[in-house]
Amino acid sequence: MPRRKKKSLFTHKKVSKPKFTLGIPTDREWETMQHYACFVVPDEEGNQHSFKIHQTAFILPDGVLPDTSHHPTAYWIGRIKQIRARNEEDVWARVQWYWSPQEVNSVIKSFDVSGCGQYERIMSDYYDYVSTASFCDHATVMRYDERAVDQEEFDSDHFYCRFDLEYRARRILPNVENTACCCGVSYNPDRDPVMHFCPRPACRAAYHQECLTRPDKKLDKIARNRKFIENWPDTDENLSIEDLAGSRPCRKRRKGLKSSVPDPLEQFPETLVRAAQQQIVKGVQAGGVVGNVKAVVAARQLIYCSLLEGSPLPTDWKDKIDVEAAIPPKRKGTPVFVCPQCKNLI
Numbered sequence: 266m267p268r269r270k271k272k273s274l275f276t277h278k279k280v281s282k283p284k285f286t287l288g289i290p291t292d293r294e295w296e297t298m299q300h301y302a303c304f305v306v307p308d309e310e311g312n313q314h315s316f317k318i319h320q321t322a323f324i325l326p327d328g329v330l331p332d333t334s335h336h337p338t339a340y341w342i343g344r345i346k347q348i349r350a351r352n353e354e355d356v357w358a359r360v361q362w363y364w365s366p367q368e369v370n371s372v373i374k375s376f377d378v379s380g381c382g383q384y385e386r387i388m389s390d391y392y393d394y395v396s397t398a399s400f401c402d403h404a405t406v407m408r409y410d411e412r413a414v415d416q417e418e419f420d421s422d423h424f425y426c427r428f429d430l431e432y433r434a435r436r437i438l439p440n441v442e443n444t445a446c447c448c449g450v451s452y453n454p455d456r457d458p459v460m461h462f463c464p465r466p467a468c469r470a471a472y473h474q475e476c477l478t479r480p481d482k483k484l485d486k487i488a489r490n491r492k493f494i495e496n497w498p499d500t501d502e503n504l505s506i507e508d509l510a511g512s513r514p515c516r517k518r519r520k521g522l523k524s525s526v527p528d529p530l531e532q533f534p535e536t537l538v539r540a541a542q543q544q545i546v547k548g549v550q551a552g553g554v555v556g557n558v559k560a561v562v563a564a565r566q567l568i569y570c571s572l573l574e575g576s577p578l579p580t581d582w583k584d585k586i587d588v589e590a591a592i593p594p595k596r597k598g599t600p601v602f603v604c605p606q607c608k609n610l611i
């Protein structure tokens with residue numbers, strides 16, 4: 266994935282006195298104010314930055330100096346819902362806030378900040394009127410659905426949002442337990458070295474490597490790789506490659522003798538099979554925040570569909586999987602574990 270060009274947030278001219286004296290509008294005054302679709306904020310060098318409704322922005326927190334650039338995590342982040350003004354100089358936005366994990370913890374004590382990364386934000390249903398003088402650049406906050414098998418990749422210094430906060434109900438959605446590891450702690454992309462993901466529809470969860478147990482039976486590499494492929498993302502049934510191909514495994518082959526039944530995997534390109542037999546992992550030492558979930562799942566799905574329907578691979582199969590993302594470059598062999606739920610190899 267191409268890395269985003271790094272740029273620091275723009276700075277504002279030092280303002281000694283606020284231009285407006287009326288302060289934050291009341292709800293009643295807001296209703297009477299003129300509507301706008303966008304507003305413009307000049308930076309210190311005089312460049313104009315335009316902000317529109319539905320865009321997300323960095324906002325200067327109270328007491329933070331406007332004329333120096335700070336680390337992106339030092340800013341507040343909000344989504345612009347409405348723009349209104351008293352006059353040209355006195356423009357306001359109604360902002361829906363993203364909260365930091367620490368802010369959520371201050372109202373929901375059970376919300377565990379140790380399971381959150383520094384770039385994690387929680388979308389709240391809490392709104393404020395914010396002067397456009399406090400706006401400090403555009404921001405993007407990626408939606409991160411940990412249960413999704415097609416989650417888009419993003420860099421480790423990209424803001425992301427896994428949860429929503431219902432402020433009045435003091436509730437987090439979706440329930441943190443739905444995505445947390447079996448130990449109850451969520452995946453922290455800044456801290457956790459290797460998380461193992463089980464793609465089965467009934468599992469769709471990632472586990473800290475240290476919370477998992479090793480399989481009782483030791484398998485050789487070839488058998489293990491087949492077991493990884495057979496942990497299908499499309500079914501909870503334990504179907505072998507031969508079951509899907511409609512052929513029974515030959516007993517002779519199991520004993521390692523020459524078999525007359527061809528291996529159903531032989532019909533697939535080697536790179537596709539290699540991608541499908543990767544362990545699905547993510548974490549600081551395992552391919553980044555979202556890891557290889559999407560790529561390996563896509564490879565297993567292609568094999569699954571083709572075997573199940575007895576149809577050839579789609580001609581554009583290469584466009585459907587990111588082989589580079591699936592197969593880690595020279596990573597040390599990852600130990601094998603069993604999924605705590607479905608007991609398949611992960």
Ligand SMILES: [Zn+2]
Nearest residue numbers: 446448473476
């Ligand atoms: Zn755990």
Ligand SMILES: [Zn+2]
Nearest residue numbers: 463468604607
């Ligand atoms: Zn599982």
